[in-house]
Amino acid sequence: MIKYHKVSKVYSRQDKAVLKDINLEIQEREFVTLVGYSGAGKSTLLKMIYAEERPTSGDVYFYKTKINKLSRRKLPKHRQQIGTVFQDYKLLPQKNVWQNVAFAMEVAGKSEEEIAEDVPQIIDIVGLKNKSHKYPEELSGGEQQKVALARALVNRPKILVADEPTGNLDPISxxxxxxxxxxxxxxxxxxxLATHDKDVVNRIARRVISMDKGKIIKDDAHGRYCI
Amino acid sequence: MWLQIKRTIKFAINNIAHNYWLAIATIGSIAIALFIINVQIANLMANNLLLEDIQNKVNISVYLKPEVNDEAGREIARKIESYPEVEKVNYVSKEEAFEKFKKDTANNQVLQEALDEVGDNPLGITLNVKARNSEDYPKINEKIKQDTFQDKIESINYEEYKGIISNLNEEIRSSQKITIILAVILSLIAVLITFSTITITIYTHRKEIEIMKLVGGSNFFVSAPFVWEGIIYGVIAAVISTAASYGYLQYIIKNSSDGSLLSLSSARFIKQFLETYLIRNWAIIILSQLLAGIFLGVTSSLISIRKYLKI
Structure with missing residues (x-):
């Protein structure tokens, strides 16, 4: 589904390679954890999936499309197939839970009927049924991340990219x-999922890709956190 | 598509409501620019009407000496009429001139008595010369003065008109220049102010824009609210400036009393301008106001979007 082919990234200003010759394939329905220290290149790798960053050399594929060759015009359609969540939630403070989730559908051009049908469903799935009229500041960090998750999922993406989603949260959340x-x-x-939460990685025991200094140093099908 | 347009307009209105003081300042500055441009143009058009009016009335009257007879008079008229600048020469014979004079002075006892005293017709032939173009009067004047029949001329009354015509020509030319310069400067200022307002809007909504882009909002969807914002500013400003200009011109008509050249043009001819030109062409005028307003608004938005939205 996602394929990195000889991907390198050099920031011209720092003249330092953030990613070095990455070759990686992610299959449909897989749950992949990316682990590594800050600056190992996890975020840059993820950003290439939603075309926020482009490789300096090499190609990134989404099925058969080269993401790094997408024109600005085709970018929005591509991004509608990808859900994203971040450490800082990125919610709109002046919109309530319902509106924050609906916003993603409005932007994607969905009809009012679809919005009225899908938004409550997804809010229910993330467990915020009783809080759909609350504003982000009235919610806990975990709840805010759930809203962000609902927003990422409401357009039914094929892939969800989560960059340190639990970085600000307590263990229960x-x-x-x-x-x-x-x-x-x-x-x-x-x-x-990119994370450096050791417990999380070990408990879920899915495919773990360990990165260090822009390289993949380990790729285990049922891995543990071992950096 | 219609849904997207509706949504982007909704976003634009929210943006404006969110920062309404800025919106008021922006609309005000576009409206003032349009208003001043309007008043200048109205003044210019009124001056043109005034000039046209004077041009139609103005001619050079050549008074021939009383001893010049009818035949010689007609010969001189033919000669003047052969100048390329001259449209036509109106020949007024001694008798016609005398009749006219008597009529004009009918209630002036002293002059009537003086005429009776003289008994004979003391007046000469008058030639009323009309130019094709009012700017040619000085030339015609010079030509007449230097022609072979100059010794038969008593006087030429050109000098009285000379001042008015050249003043007016000058006034129109300089006000044309002022209008253009003012229009350019004021439009630039309006564009700059709108540009900064929209830049501020983009800045305050950067999070929203980031999320829009992240969840796959099209470039149209992301940028359209800011274009609408510019259009809304332009339209409201155009409506205000049209109403203000109309009110101001009406005020001038009602309140100008002194008979100076400027107020003559500002009052009588602005009135004429309003009544004939504006009322007949109201649709075009309102449309052009709206277009000017929209043009200013959209130009500013586009500059701002290009610079800060990176689309």
Missing amino acids: TWEIMQLLLKINEYGTTVV
């Missing part, structure tokens, strides 16, 4: 989010 990610994965969505 972290575990709730992880269970949601696993559930989403069971429903058929590919999940790519």
Whole structure:
């Protein structure tokens, strides 16, 4: 589904390679964890999936399309197939839970009927049924991340990219989010998770890709955190 | 598509409501620019009407000496009429001139008595010369003065008109220049102010824009709200400036009293301008106001979007 072929990334300003000759394949319905220290290149690798970054050399494929060759015009359609969640949630403070989730559908051009049908469903799935009229500031960190997750999923993406989604959360919330990610994965969505939370990685025991200094140093099908 | 347009307009209105003081300042500055441009153009058009009016009335009157007879008078008229600058020469014989004079002075006792005293017709032939173009009067004046029949001329009344015509020509030319310069400067200022307002809007909504892009909002969807914002500013400003210009011109008509050249053009001819030109062409005028407003608004948005939205 996702394929990195000889991908390198050099930032011209720093003249330092962030990614060095990455070759990696991610299959449909897989749950992949990317681990490594800060600066190992996890985020850059993820950003290439939703075309926020482009490789300096090499290609990144989404099925048969080269993501790095997508024109600006085709980019939005590509991004609608990808859900994203981040450490900082990226919610709109002046919109409530319902509106934040609906926003993604509005932007994607979905009809009002579809929005009215899908938004409550997804809010229910992430367990915020009773809080859909609350504003982000009235929610806990874990709840905010659930809203972000609902927003990422509401357009039914084929793949969910999660960059340190539990970085700001307490262990209980972290575990709730992880269970949601696993559930989403069971429903058929590919999940790519970058984290440096050792417990999380060890408990879920899925494919673990370890990165260091821009290189993949280990790729285990049922791995443990071992850096 | 319609849904997307509706949504982007909704976003634009939210953006404006969110920062309404800025919106008021922006609309105000576009409206003031349009208003001043309007008043300048109205003044210019009124001056043109005034000039046209004077041009139609103005001619050079050549008074021949009383001893010049009818035959010689007609010969001189033919000669003047043969100048390329001259449209026509109106020949007024001694008798016609005398009749006209008597009529004009009918209630002036002293002049009537003086005429009776003289008994004879003391007036000469008058030639009213009309130019094709009002700017040619000085030339015609010079030509007449230097022609072979100059010794038969009593006087030429050109000098009285000379001032008015050249003043007016000058006034129109300089006000044309001022109008253009003002229009350019004010439009630039309006564009700059709108540009900064929209830049601020983009800045305050950068998170929203980031998320829009992240969840796959099309370039149209991301940028359209800011274009709408510019259009909305332009339209509201155009409506305000049209109303303000109309009110201001009406005010001038009602309140100008002194008979100076400027107020003559500002009052009588602005009135004429309003009544004939504006009322007959109201649709075109309102449309052009809207287009000018929209043009200013959209230009500013596009500059801002290009610079800060990176689309």
